[in-house]
Amino acid sequence: MVYECIVIGAGIQGSFTAYHLAKNNKKTLLLEQFVLPHTRGSSHGQTRIIRKSYAEDFYIHMMEESYELWAQLEKEAGIKLYRRTGxxxxxxxxxxxxxxxxxxxxxxxxxxxxxxxxxxxxxxxxxxxxxxxxxxxxxSGGVLYADRALRAAQMVFQSHGGVIKDGEKVINIEPGNIITVTTNSGTYQAKNLVITVGPWAKTLLSQTGLHLPLQxxxxxxxxxxxxxxxxxxxxxxxxxxxxxxxxxxxxxxxxxxxxxxxxxxxxxxxxxxxxxxxxxxxxxxxxxxxxxxxxxxxxxxxxxxxxxxxxxxxxxVTPDNHFVLDHHPAYSNIVIGAGFSGHGFKFGPIVGKVLCELSMGQNPSYDLSPFSIQRFQGNPQKDP
Ligand SMILES: Cc1cc2nc3c(=O)[nH]c(=O)nc-3n(C[C@H](O)[C@H](O)[C@H](O)COP(=O)(O)OP(=O)(O)OC[C@H]3O[C@@H](n4cnc5c(N)ncnc54)[C@H](O)[C@@H]3O)c2cc1C
The missing domain is CATH 3.30.9.10 (D-Amino Acid Oxidase, subunit A, domain 2)
Known part of the structure; x- marks a missing residue:
């Protein structure tokens, strides 16, 4: 079968992207290299800070909606995810x-x-x-219950027909109108691909000819x-x-x-x-x-x-500490969410929403120019 979308990486960003795709009735496969739950990436642990205190207006605006989406997930999953502490x-x-x-x-x-x-x-x-x-x-600042939140997003994704395959590491991506993704135990096809692989982004993206300055x-x-x-x-x-x-x-x-x-x-x-x-x-x-x-x-x-x-x-971490939320410069049906620079968890619901929008070919709800790949000037280079 050909999926509408494959999302690689079931951290908070991939899980929320898959969540929004499934809620938009897109047949979606979420692939994760480790058996879930795991503690080897960036989204594990009990707690994260949620806040709107940012210097940049664009983060504050995104957080306004993010709070609403967190509350929505709390309702859908019937579980408390946010505790206000200031x-x-x-x-x-x-x-x-x-x-x-x-x-x-x-x-x-x-x-x-x-x-x-x-x-x-x-x-x-x-x-x-x-x-x-x-x-x-x-x-309005407070604590997000991180592990619970990750599980809740994955659970709602599955309740909307989404498929999770964990313990499957993606080892090859073949771009095209239909993208072929190979893992250590299977081959899958989709019209669209979202890559949200956290610390592994630099390596996996370089296999697609994209070199991002991620540390x-x-x-x-x-x-x-x-x-x-x-x-x-x-x-x-x-x-x-x-x-x-x-x-x-x-x-x-x-x-x-x-x-x-x-x-x-x-x-x-x-x-x-x-x-x-x-x-x-x-x-x-x-x-x-x-x-x-x-x-x-x-x-x-x-x-x-x-x-x-x-x-x-x-x-x-990116050089300017802002995220990467963009299409792959060479393949418009591949979307990338990366470089969350140690402050991405609280944005999970809104990052998922805009990555879903990009993947569906819609105009994103927010100006994504602060998050463009283009800003790295000369880097990324496409392989010759
Ligand atoms: C100690 C710490 C404290 C933090 N505190 C805050 C905070 O207070 N507030 C806040 O907003 N943010 C905070 N953050 C940042 C936030 O947690 C991260 O920005 C966010 O979790 C990044 O999520 P991700 O989905 O991009 O990455 P990850 O959670 O790493 O997810 C990527 C997933 O992709 C999988 N993957 C990788 N390669 C492959 C492959 N080839 N095939 C299949 N799967 C693959 C990985 O196994 C992983 O599960 C903190 C981070 C840390 C580490």
Whole structure:
């Protein structure tokens, strides 16, 4: 049989693309190299931050609809996926990044509360605000239950007639009006193909002659013990946070209230060291963990500054940290979603929607020029 669409990769982006395709009555096959569920890509784990706090208006606009689509999935699956905690944003008061986000959320009327320095500790106990930093809370920020969300999107996809074949690694793609996809155990055909393979994108796309400047980094996902149990807990209304320009490191540090492991708060560095997706456990650089540990000693005094649990995950980073959402430059019936640069989960429903639209030949609901392949100028090159 010839499918209307094959989606390669059952992470959050591929699963939501398949979800939208099936809801549009397109006969869709979702292929995944590992047996589901798995922890070897970028979408596993219990929690992710959801927020509208972005410097760029286009992300804020996409997130407005994304929140609605998350709520819709909650209804369809009959399961809670979002918990509102607020998102505390801290950063140098006169720093460009902090100011840009603050003015964007205020301009776009994202609900927020500015915390003055004298009232900070009254509202946010157990956090030391860095001298020279300011703070604002986006009240709609919160936690997404990631593993549950992935399962829910796949479940609704299947309930609309979608087919998932897991444990099947795609090893060859033959473009054409009818595309032939070969896995380690079968051959499938479709009129359209969507490639959402996360950290494996660079390798798989290069087999189609497309070379994207994607860097894969390993993230050490660290959990830190509360000295007094509950002091940073989701049940005690502790918010998610992002620390812009911490003194300890070049990139942001972010945290989520203790939830999935009782008494342990997740605090991570928003960058890692370069790796290969199939060899990520060989990457043992811990300088990021040291930076977070120093930050915790200074700013989160109620946590033991030695990680109690360290898990692994990967980011696939583009040079400008914006996603790739586009047609393949050489084959219009191949659509690509890649380079989510460590902030793509919350966009899953909307990324899935626009990739579905591209694949169906429709005009996308959003201006996708920030996400074009063209922006990499000269790179990608097509193979001669
Ligand atoms: C530690 C960490 C924290 C994060 N925190 C946040 C956050 O707070 N908020 C937020 O919005 N985002 C966050 N992100 C980012 C977000 O999780 C990612 O952007 C998102 O999960 C990327 O999804 P994906 O579907 O592109 O990739 P993946 O989840 O990696 O999915 C790709 C899938 O393709 C499969 N695949 C690859 N090659 C093949 C092949 N040849 N054949 C078949 N299948 C194949 C893989 O096995 C994988 O399942 C975080 C990421 C990490 C790692």
């Amino acid at each position: 998102l505390l944003l801290m950063g140098p008061e006169n720093g460009k990044d902090f100011q840009l986000i603050k003015s964007s959320i205020q301009r776009n009327k994202v609900p927020n509360v500015v915390l003055e320095k004298h009232e900070f500790s009254q509202h946010i106990p157990n956090v030391n605000l860095t001298s020279g930093d300011a703070a604002v809370v986006e009240t 894969v980094v390993k993230i050490n996902v660290c959990y830190w013990k509360e000295k007094v149990p509950g002091s940073y807990s989701i049940n005690n209304r502790f918010p998610c946070f992002i620390q812009i320009q911490p003194k300890e490191a070049e990139h942001d540090i972010y945290g989520l209230p203790s939830n999935e492991y009782p008494g342990l708060m997740k605090v991570c560095y928003h960058m890692g060291s370069e790796t290969e997706p199939d060899e990520r456990d060989r990457q043992t650089d811990r300088r990021d963990v040291d930076a977070v540990s120093n930050y915790i000693s200074r700013c989160l005094p109620g946590l033991v500054p030695v990680p109690a649990i360290v898990e692994g995950c990967m980011y696939t």
